[in-house]
Amino acid sequence: MEMIRVVGSNPHGFKNEALLAYAINKKKISQLPTNLKKFVEYICYHENIQIKENEVVFSEKVKGQVKEDIFIKINNHRVGVSVKMGSGNSVHQEKIESFINWANSNTDITNQEKDDLRLMVWADGTTDGSAPIIKDEKGFVIGRFGVKDFISKYPLSFERLNNFFIRNKKAIILRALFDGKGAGPAEYLYKGTLTSGIWISKQEYIKHFIEVDTTPSTTRPLCGNLSYQAYNSSLKATESGEKKRGDIQFKYGDMANDLEKYEAKINIPANYGTREGDIEELNLSKIMNKNQNFPLWSYLKERLDFSDSTFHYLVKVDGKKYSQNAQKKVSCKSDNYVIETDSEIDRNLLLQNEYQLSENLLEKIGQYRLIPGSGISVKRRNSSSYTITKMSITNFKSAFLPYLKDIDYFIAAIIFYSTERQVHLNKNIAQDLNMNENNFIKFFSENFHAQIKNLYDYEALSEITTISKQIIKETIEKNKTLKANIFSGKGWFVDPYYINFVFVNSSFSDDVYIPYHIDNGSGRSKGKYYITFKPQ
Structure with a gap:
């Protein structure tokens, strides 16, 4: 499989995009994994596409530095999808002069605000990065600063920039999240992997997160729900750091939380009744699988047969299981359970799946042991309306x-x-x-x-x-x-597949x-x- 790299990206994200496209391409709707089937149905709902269960869907990874990482084609209707994973979520980066040229035509930016942007991005007290490189005894370049120091050293510039981003919030956010530099725009945003994801259309994002009244921050560099900063201030003037100067970067640290809130609001075909529960289950496994010393492990270790010399992971239950009462496969009681391994699971496998392990990945793990009696039911946060x-x-x-x-x-x-x-x-x-x-x-x-x-x-x-x-x-x-x-x-x-534990309101019982x-x-x-x- 071809590996593509661009500045500011990571190979796990690109492999994830290729895997998503591969899992969708040339599959019937009925053959898609549950998570991707829901996403495709969401697209069809918003694009008014009439589909049948035997409809074949096409998808490919898109090459180049464009916003659409993959495209999905349904019944001859093509849409671009921006795919994100991980927690950092840099969503846009470009040369500051490129951004300013765009802003000249698409915003009401002033000449003073252009220089404020340059001052923040070059981060050396100049508007073109020309300050001399003189280092202190610790190896830092004297006069260079990060975003926090910019706010404290240049409060008027920061205030003007925040006003600029407030006035032009819609245009800037759409460029950062969906439109990019013009070629290959995305109509949908998908955060996640093959087995779990959350998503939103461009129009729904505008409605729920841009065209809403919010109180602007006076202490943080924000544009709506995005933060802006210099991509790299090169505080020590390293060879690699110097090559990364001069770019503005937008990040979306609360993307997952925002998309979860969105899914809690809507009442459309993609919003299945257990959707929030699914998110809670995967968030739990993600947190615990990422850190073997996470405090929640201590509760389980006290009550289960754990060895201190082995490694433990939460696995999400896939599909229906056989019930003695129903005499057929039905939804079981457990959402997760614990497995034990003698060595750590391959880090690349964990990263590709954002530390979320489901049963369909067990064959890739190798040798593992089930921890008896470790079935866990995960309930939605602050919910008392769930069904036992x-x-x-x-x-x-x-x-x-x-x-x-x-x-x-x-x-x-x-x-x-x-x-x-x-x-x-x-x-x-x-x-x-x-x-x-x-x-x-x-x-x-x-x-x-x-x-x-x-x-x-x-x-x-x-x-x-x-x-x-x-x-x-x-x-x-x-x-x-x-x-x-x-x-x-x-x-x-x-x-x-039966339970001994319940996880609700962020704790085990x-x-x-x-x-x-x-x-x-x-x-x-x-x-x-x-x-x-x-x-x-």
């Missing part, structure tokens, strides 16, 4: 049959509507559940003295629903095996049995019936 367990009617019945007689009546009572506005749908639900109305009324009248007239008696149904949920709860609390099945998945899934309530899932009006367990 969601069960189809068939799976719910299978789980409770050994413990509770007449389970069909209790299931129907939970699924039936008990509000005046929607109670008219209960006849259809009864047919779908194969529940005889007279038998239902008789069962609750004789066993619980319920005064119910028919399936439209919403007040009586509300009482019956409450009774049924209480019976279900009592059954769970009396049977430890059933409780473990529902809350941890133990007994239904093999290790490591082994309290998987939390207070809960029982509810019916969404979809009843469309004939899709589920029973869910959610935090109290």
Whole structure:
């Protein structure tokens, strides 16, 4: 595979771009990895492209110093994508005179502001980098400065520059993030790898991050959410440093956080219900896999069979796993688990995947051992609305049959509507559940003295629903095996696909049995019936 380098870049990023293009190129929508399929669907949504599951998508790595790192072609519609990875996120760099020439035609820059830019970028007190090189006893060039010293030494210049970037925020950010120097602009920004990514279109970025009211910083060199600085001040005047002088650089340190916030706001096909959870899972593995001494490891080491002489990594669970209860592959309870290796995993592999390991990478790791009982469920930060367990009617019945007689009546009572506005749908639900109305009324009248007239008696149904949920709860609390099945998945899934730990609000806990309530899932009006367990 060809390796391409440009100033200020790293080979891992370029390999990542080539891998993304390779994974997409000549694949049907249905064949794409889940993450990339969601991205392609997002593009189609915003470009109004009509697609089918058997639609073939094309993609290639784009050569040259342009903003589109790869292009994606769907149904003869081509879009450019800027691909980012890592945490530094330099998003744009060019010679200061090139930037000033562009600003002459596209902004309201003044002559004074042009010289302020030159002063900041050359960082030696001149506007052309011509100050003599005289070093102090520590080898630093006297009179050269970094961005912090520029702010303190030249406060008026800094104030004028900030005003310039505030006035021309939209044009400058679009040049830095999407448009570049004109050739090969990008319509989409993608941050991540094959297995995990977050993204946004150019138009959506304008709407959510540029055309919004913000309070400008008076202490930091910012242009919207980007920071600006000299690419290299060459404080010691090294041979390599001198070659890098004279460039302005824009960085986007909060890119990941901003894109996560964006995905939390939108409600479009790409915003799947578990998306935020996916991000949380991958962020956890990224942080812990990057640092073997990260404090969160100590919690797991105290509770699991860890060796101090080995290395440990979090692995993200891929796909569905076999459930003894469902008798088929379904979503399991664990999101991550721990593996152990005798030597460190290849650094290039970790860098290419931003330290995020998923099961599909295990074959590239070599020898490893599963840490027993290390299954972890990752919950969204500050969330109390997540689902502990969601069960189809068939799976719910299978789980409770050994413990509770007449389970069909209790299931129907939970699924039936008990509000005046929607109670008219209960006849259809009864047919779908194969529940005889007279038998239902008789069962609750004789066993619980319920005064119910028919399936439209919403007040009586509300009482019956409450009774049924209480019976279900009592059954769970009396049977430890059933409780473990529902809350941890133990007994239904093999290790490591059941959980012993929960990660929520930035910390681990082994309290998987939390207070809960029982509810019916969404979809009843469309004939899709589920029973869910959610935090109290």
